[in-house]
Amino acid sequence: MSQKQLYITHSQDIFQLINGGFLADSQIEISRGNVRGIWSDESIGGLSLSSDDKVIPVVTQQFVFLSKQLSETVIEGVIALLPKQDWTVSLLSSHLDVEKLTIRLSERLSSTENTNLYQYCNDNNVDLIECNDTKPTLLKPGLVVLDMDSTSITIECIDEIAKLADVGDEVAEITELAMQGKLDFSESLRLRVSKLKGIEVSLLDSIANNLPLMPGMAALAKSFKEHGWRVAIASGGFTYFADNLKVQLGLDAAVSNTLVIEDGKLTGEVAGTIVDAQVKADTIEVLAKEYDIEPSQTIAIGDGANDLVMMKKAALGIAYHAKPVVQQQADVAINYGDLRSVIALLSD
Known part of the structure; x- marks a missing residue:
């Protein structure tokens, strides 16, 4: 399949996509408040090709959020708890009707920030998992x-x-x-x-x-x-x-x-x-x-x-x-x- 990289200027657009549901191969990236999406051969009205060629920095901490529905309110609450950093990159996807938000941080959260984030997710019935890219993969037998x-x-x-x-x-x-x-x-x-x-x-x-x-x-x-x-x-x-x-x-x-x-x-x-x-x-x-x-x-x-x-x-x-x-x-x-x-x- 061909791939298109699209640029969204308003964060509200991402929540409309969330509430509308995802395809299993859909991904959305957020970088410093702007949203960059990558879809496999999909046409989404109102979006234009992105010219953003910034390089994503080294990731020091990565969180995965899992829920049946990651609502606009929940995601806004998560973002509000993150400290201001030069880069925050997120991916949104859906697998077997489970919505997944991945946030990669260029700076580690403090102990207090970490605790607050976990507490917020517990209060909203969201599974929060700190992980890295060394976990097993579905791309080969296991x-x-x-x-x-x-x-x-x-x-x-x-x-x-x-x-x-x-x-x-x-x-x-x-x-x-x-x-x-x-x-x-x-x-x-x-x-x-x-x-x-x-x-x-x-x-x-x-x-x-x-x-x-x-x-x-x-x-x-x-x-x-x-x-x-x-x-x-x-x-x-x-x-x-x-x-x-x-x-x-x-x-x-x-x-x-x-x-x-x-x-x-x-x-x-x-x-x-x-x-x-x-x-x-x-x-x-x-x-x-x-x-x-x-x-x-x-x-x-x-x-x-x-x-x-x-x-x-x-x-x-x-x-x-x-x-x-x-x-x-x-x-x-x-x-x-x-x-x-x-x-x-x-x-x-």
């Missing part, structure tokens, strides 16, 4: 490994099983402590599973056959696959559900725990090695080697303390609607958008 419960699906499967055994509250309490990192995961899993002894396996089908996908999960898996990526699940949950999810979404792999079954009932035991934090991390390394994926092209996504080792093993660790301890240690935290935000973050 591997993304996701946790299952409360990340790929909206439920904790073991809690749902526990409800069938009338021990829901008791198991949920243990689950929460484990997710917060206040209880050893392997110990907590064996304790929780022991309380499920005697449940008819047939009852699990009602859960396995109706797994509620996390919003954006199907789109995330489809988009990654379209870009030549491998998509896998590494879960402290159970094969009864993870294998079902693998088939449903056409995933490349699913690693999880096996419940022991005798005479059609759960024995209250887990077979073999527990899929704990280290096993999850090892899964990234094993699958990357199996699929010949560069380590720099690996991503881990999770929500609990049991996912932190996996996140550190990957080139990019993403905390998704996660516990505070996980958000603090992850490379990236997505708290407001759905899983499509991951694709928007990686898209250029």
Whole structure:
């Protein structure tokens, strides 16, 4: 496609474009209050070719803002919080209906300015991510490994099983402590599973056959696959559900725990090695080697303390609607958008 560089003299024009929606390959640049747009073979009325040939300076800090809709008011609020600099360059784009604003600064924000910017975004349900250009790219093959419960699906499967055994509250309490990192995961899993002894396996089908996908999960898996990526699940949950999810979404792999079954009932035991934090991390390394994926092209996504080792093993660790301890240690935290935000973050 041919490309046209266009010049907009009034910032209001950019907000009209925002409110009207973007195409996936649209980009808009703002430089010192003026707007320069680059579209692939698009015709936009009222815009003229730009003669601006200024060189963009070295970037010292880069922020990405993600939201279902970045309104004029929100963007004006963001710009108002930025200090006066010689250069501020921004890009606007939309990916899978997630709007993305990238601001590159020639000078780093102070600690106070940084805090104020994050607070403003939190107040407006905007995911703010400080990142650099070394993150994995969709332009070449990669591997993304996701946790299952409360990340790929909206439920904790073991809690749902526990409800069938009338021990829901008791198991949920243990689950929460484990997710917060206040209880050893392997110990907590064996304790929780022991309380499920005697449940008819047939009852699990009602859960396995109706797994509620996390919003954006199907789109995330489809988009990654379209870009030549491998998509896998590494879960402290159970094969009864993870294998079902693998088939449903056409995933490349699913690693999880096996419940022991005798005479059609759960024995209250887990077979073999527990899929704990280290096993999850090892899964990234094993699958990357199996699929010949560069380590720099690996991503881990999770929500609990049991996912932190996996996140550190990957080139990019993403905390998704996660516990505070996980958000603090992850490379990236997505708290407001759905899983499509991951694709928007990686898209250029």
